[in-house]
Structure formats: structure tokens, C-alpha cells
Amino acid sequence: MNFSGPQFLAETCQACTIRNRAICADLDPQEITLLNSIGRQRELVAGEHLLWEGDEAVLVGNVVEGMLKLSSGTSDGREQIVGLVYPSDFIGRPFGATTPYGAEALTDAKVCVFQRKDFDAFAQEHPRLEHKLLERTLTELDRTRRWMVLLGRMDAEQKLASLLLEFDDRLGASLRANTETETFELPIGRQQIADVLGLTIETISRQFSRMKKAGVVALPSRREVTILDRPTLKSLAG
Amino acid sequence: MNFSGPQFLAETCQACTIRNRAICADLDPQEITLLNSIGRQRELVAGEHLLWEGDEAVLVGNVVEGMLKLSSGTSDGREQIVGLVYPSDFIGRPFGATTPYGAEALTDAKVCVFQRKDFDAFAQEHPRLEHKLLERTLTELDRTRRWMVLLGRMDAEQKLASLLLEFDDRLGASLRANTETETFELPIGRQQIADVLGLTIETISRQFSRMKKAGVVALPSRREVTILDRPTLKSLAG
DNA sequence: CGTCTAGTTGAATTCCGTCAAAGCGGGTGG
DNA sequence: CCACCCGCTTTGACGGAATTCAACTAGACG
Missing domain, CATH: 1.10.10.10 (Winged helix-like DNA-binding domain superfamily/Winged helix DNA-binding domain)
Incomplete structure (x- = not known):
């Protein structure tokens, strides 16, 4: 079954619950259609991995529903969660060779995913998208740093x-x-x-x-x- | 004394030691000249603050020489350093209202600074610069997350x-x-x-x-x- | 040579981790 | 329908690592 036809997904996008909060906000209809053609929806069940720590970075995406965790393991087998991902958040590592942490669904989840190289190429040609992604990444960096204070000093x-x-x-x-x-x-x-x-x-x-x-x-x-x-x-x- | 004349700074940029590592790499000569016209070099002595936690975000910049720390205070007066900034690293919070952490020079330092609103406007019109900044921010986010593992689990x-x-x-x-x-x-x-x-x-x-x-x-x-x-x-x- | 700051060392305390055992709750199979 | 089981959580006892408090030391600088 192939859901990646522009027609089908264009409709999905219109109905998308995070449509105006995610990085795809502000794109014009034509751009949306184009973006649709390279992406697809993926359903995850709780506990399912989307990305594995250290793997080649092949996927990026937007969380539509549900929650995921980003985590990194220590040498002695314990784990540190380095981020929680909520609906409308972006996930994955564009413009990079490997995924530095794993991503696993905490609840059943729906994610709009892209092949990284497709996404990278699209982004390079659509500055408004890159700008959204930049703002989001800067916000995420701020949040992560506040979390460091928590880990280090509380x-x-x-x-x-x-x-x-x-x-x-x-x-x-x-x-x-x-x-x-x-x-x-x-x-x-x-x-x-x-x-x-x-x-x-x-x-x-x-x-x-x-x-x-x-x-x-x-x-x-x-x-x-x-x-x-x-x-x-x-x-x-x- | 005003060092912000395009002439003067264009020459400074050519000689800049971090010229091809910082986000201004890849800009064409014309863009560099334009960027020069809105920026200026600032010298900091060790211990001097460039940004204060919680202040309105007015400045952004590139570290040319020296090192700075980014830090955040706790309610009981202790401090957590949330980042170390090395030469060619970007510093400050574009596209945001307030600076979520302070920046203080650890050594004598030289920083190429811009008014945030000038920089924001310039960036919006120069996608290649935004792209560089995005890559850098993504890398910084990865580094910060690895640091979280250190703080939380070691x-x-x-x-x-x-x-x-x-x-x-x-x-x-x-x-x-x-x-x-x-x-x-x-x-x-x-x-x-x-x-x-x-x-x-x-x-x-x-x-x-x-x-x-x-x-x-x-x-x-x-x-x-x-x-x-x-x-x-x-x-x-x- | 004294003073001042940054760093070192020691002793007591505290908080959290470890190990161990017991409790709870939701699901399955009898 | 109930008993049992399994995974998750709670609770307790104990030990250890890091903090706290305090005294001391080493350099730097006048």
C-alpha cells in the first residue's frame, strides 16, 4: 500500500491537527503539495523505535500525535533521556551523518516522516521552511539548556x-x-x-x-x- | 571612535582568523560587505559580561578569539554553566525576545557583534547565512544533549x-x-x-x-x- | 614580608543509590 | 469468576559518594 501520492496526502495535510504549529506552517499550497509528495504518515505503537542511536540519519519528521522520547545510553547500560517530543515538534537530524540519540514512541503516535536527503534538498530550496526549523531548533536548545540546570544543580x-x-x-x-x-x-x-x-x-x-x-x-x-x-x-x- | 564603516571592517573580515569556519563562510564579497556594515568588533576582558541572563536579547555575534561561558543561575545563588563558547562559535539568541542565559568572557576575547534586529533582518534575506546558522545550532544541540548524559548519569x-x-x-x-x-x-x-x-x-x-x-x-x-x-x-x- | 585569592585537605553529614522484599493491578487461563 | 502470574511500583535497610563546614596551604602581588 502506498500513501505517498500527492493527492491523498494533500488532503491529509489540510486536515492535519498540527498544520499551523509545525514547521510546515507558512508554506503556500504549492509548497505543501510538494512537501507531501516526499513525505508519508507513519503510525507507531508505544515502545516502537523511530530512530536508533548511532544509526545513519535517514529519517526526519514531525510528530502529529502522541509522544516520543530521545535518549542516549551510557556505557554501563543505563539510559539518559535527552528530550521529550510533543505533537508539532520536529524530530531527527537534518544535514548530519548519524543520529546521535534514539527516538522511541512513549505512547501510540503518528509521525509525518521524510527521507532525510529528500527533506534536506527541499529545505535548501525553501528558506521559509529552514527559517521555521531554525526557530524551532533555537527554542529546543534553550529548553535543553534549562534542563541542564535541572540535572546539574537540583x-x-x-x-x-x-x-x-x-x-x-x-x-x-x-x-x-x-x-x-x-x-x-x-x-x-x-x-x-x-x-x-x-x-x-x-x-x-x-x-x-x-x-x-x-x-x-x-x-x-x-x-x-x-x-x-x-x-x-x-x-x-x- | 567608530569602527563600523564598511571600508574598515571589510578589511577586518578579510583578515579574520575564523572567516572560513564561522557562519559568515560561504557569503559572497558583496554580502560580507553588507554584513560588515551592521556589525562591529568588540573586545572583552576576562570576566566581562556580553549578555545578562533574562535581559532583552539585543546582541548576537561570533567569537573571534578567546572563550566565553554561557550560564544560568539557580534560585539559591549557585550557577550552572550551560555552554562553553570557542572561537568561530555563534553566540546569542536570534529571533527571540530575551536571552535565556548570561554570557561572560572567561579569557580576554574578541567578538564580532551585531544588533539582533539588524542581524535578524539580514538573516531573513540571506538564506545561506540562515542555513549555516541552522547547521551550527543543530550541532550545538547535539553537543548539549551529550552533555546532559554527563550531568545526569556520570x-x-x-x-x-x-x-x-x-x-x-x-x-x-x-x-x-x-x-x-x-x-x-x-x-x-x-x-x-x-x-x-x-x-x-x-x-x-x-x-x-x-x-x-x-x-x-x-x-x-x-x-x-x-x-x-x-x-x-x-x-x-x- | 604580609595580605589576598584560589585551591587543597579533613571530618561530619546528607542525600541518593543499591540491594532486597513485599505490594499492587491488570491480564490470562483454568 | 477466581486464582495465579507478571511487570511495575513501593518501602525498608544499608552503604557510599558528594556536599557542607571548616581549617589550612600555596602562589601572586604589592
Whole structure:
């Protein structure tokens, strides 16, 4: 089955939920059609890899739905998550030989993918696209550097509080059960929270328990968090 | 005194030592002249700030000589260095409202600076420049993410060993006393090494002492390091 | 020669990691 | 429908690595 015909995908693009937030925003209809002709939608199930660390960089894309993690392994087999990728975020390494980190779906996900060399060529000829990509990359670099402060200078409590606030912010309306409550669904399990924050699963668990006992959050289920006392949570985040 | 006349700077650019490594490489003579007309050279003494964290982003530039650090402070007054900037590296935050971290000269330095809005406008009209900047930003993002693995998952010994190897690599010929020895000059003091690695000055000092005692490095002076046993140092870095 | 800053070293403490065991919950098969 | 199982999470006890606090030392500079 081949979905890469311009016709089919042009329609997909029109209906695309991230159409005006992703890097393809601002392209004119003709450019969109052209971009369509080189890309295709790909569905990932939770746990499926899109990119493997160290592989040749063959794919780039845009996340349409779901969440992915970017991660890098250490020599002793542990892992550090170096980025979380949300809908409308760009993924992959254009203009480079190898992918310096793996990308794995955390939830079922939908990604609009391109062969890197097709994308590179297209980008070179469409400065507006490159400009969007540049802005996005600069923003991502800022975010990554803020994260470095977290990894380098914060204790376990500050790290977890910060992450919960970030989830609450970035998942926003999309994954929140409804707009009235302060409850949201965690996109990742305890082990991966640990891998994001540079801690162990036991430390995460203990910090959750402490926050629960202190009445700052409630944990209706393993994958849900309710913020009971936002000001305190913010102060814990430092 | 005004150095911003096209004439003067056009000549400066021709003689620029980083001319073919920085983002201005690949521009044609006409573009260079134009770029000159909006930029100027600025000399910094060690310790001088080029950008303040949180300030409005007014400046961007290229480092010509010397080294700078990018850093972000924590609420309790400690600091995390989020990037080291070497000659030919780009510095500052184009297309953004505020500078998310401070930039301070570690050594006396020479920087080719532009008003951000002038640079933004120029970049928008010169896709080749934006492309260079994009490549550079992508590379910087990769480097930053590798650093996250270091901050999140390595112990003090691995962190310091990794940093020494990076210095040895990146300072290369430029700051190395001479090409035959394994000695190089540290661009930063103990406190700032600690701020790079997310550790304290005491821990850095102890790790240096351990490596010295183990015969892996020698420390001819506070600011010099000699690598005596590179294979072991590499294995310490993990 | 004294002062000042940067770095080193030591002792006590704290936080987090490690190891181990038990608890929970969702799914499957009897 | 229930019992069992498996993976994930929680909790506890302990040890170790890094921080903290504090005293001391080495150079640099007047």
C-alpha cells in the first residue's frame, strides 16, 4: 500500500491537527503539495523505535500525535533521556551523518516522516521552511539548556516538582482529563521519569510518596497525578 | 571612535582568523560587505559580561578569539554553566525576545557583534547565512544533549575525565603550550569547572588529587594539565 | 614580608543509590 | 469468576559518594 501520492496526502495535510504549529506552517499550497509528495504518515505503537542511536540519519519528521522520547545510553547500560517530543515538534537530524540519540514512541503516535536527503534538498530550496526549523531548533536548545540546570544543580525533590509542572503545562488541554480538574495523565512510567531526571526509580517513588503525604499531589492511579497545592509545588521546584 | 564603516571592517573580515569556519563562510564579497556594515568588533576582558541572563536579547555575534561561558543561575545563588563558547562559535539568541542565559568572557576575547534586529533582518534575506546558522545550532544541540548524559548519569570522576578530554580536544593546537607535549592550559578555574560539571569545587579538587596520585595527569600549575596516561583517562571517562 | 585569592585537605553529614522484599493491578487461563 | 502470574511500583535497610563546614596551604602581588 502506498500513501505517498500527492493527492491523498494533500488532503491529509489540510486536515492535519498540527498544520499551523509545525514547521510546515507558512508554506503556500504549492509548497505543501510538494512537501507531501516526499513525505508519508507513519503510525507507531508505544515502545516502537523511530530512530536508533548511532544509526545513519535517514529519517526526519514531525510528530502529529502522541509522544516520543530521545535518549542516549551510557556505557554501563543505563539510559539518559535527552528530550521529550510533543505533537508539532520536529524530530531527527537534518544535514548530519548519524543520529546521535534514539527516538522511541512513549505512547501510540503518528509521525509525518521524510527521507532525510529528500527533506534536506527541499529545505535548501525553501528558506521559509529552514527559517521555521531554525526557530524551532533555537527554542529546543534553550529548553535543553534549562534542563541542564535541572540535572546539574537540583535535588530529587526539585527535579520531580519541575517535571510535574512541565507536564502539566505542556500536556495542557490535550491529555488532561478535563479542563476543570488539576489531574493529568503521566505519559511515562516511573523508570522513565528517573531516566529523564537522572535519578533512580526508587528515588522517584519515594519523592512521589513524600509529596503525597505532604498533600501537594494526589495519585489516583499509577499514571495519573492531581496537583492539590500548586503554589507549594512551585516552591518545591525552586 | 567608530569602527563600523564598511571600508574598515571589510578589511577586518578579510583578515579574520575564523572567516572560513564561522557562519559568515560561504557569503559572497558583496554580502560580507553588507554584513560588515551592521556589525562591529568588540573586545572583552576576562570576566566581562556580553549578555545578562533574562535581559532583552539585543546582541548576537561570533567569537573571534578567546572563550566565553554561557550560564544560568539557580534560585539559591549557585550557577550552572550551560555552554562553553570557542572561537568561530555563534553566540546569542536570534529571533527571540530575551536571552535565556548570561554570557561572560572567561579569557580576554574578541567578538564580532551585531544588533539582533539588524542581524535578524539580514538573516531573513540571506538564506545561506540562515542555513549555516541552522547547521551550527543543530550541532550545538547535539553537543548539549551529550552533555546532559554527563550531568545526569556520570559520577565525579567520569565527569572530570570527560571534561579534560574535551578541553584537550577542542583547545587543540591553539592553547596547547606546544604541539609535542600533552600539556594544555585550563581556560577556567576550579569553581567554574565545578559549575560546568554540576559539582562543588571541593569535589573537583579531590578528583584532581586522585588522578594526580594515580599518575594519570600531572598538574604543573593551577591552570595547566598534563595528560600522562591517556588510555586510562579515557577509560575513566567511561 | 604580609595580605589576598584560589585551591587543597579533613571530618561530619546528607542525600541518593543499591540491594532486597513485599505490594499492587491488570491480564490470562483454568 | 477466581486464582495465579507478571511487570511495575513501593518501602525498608544499608552503604557510599558528594556536599557542607571548616581549617589550612600555596602562589601572586604589592
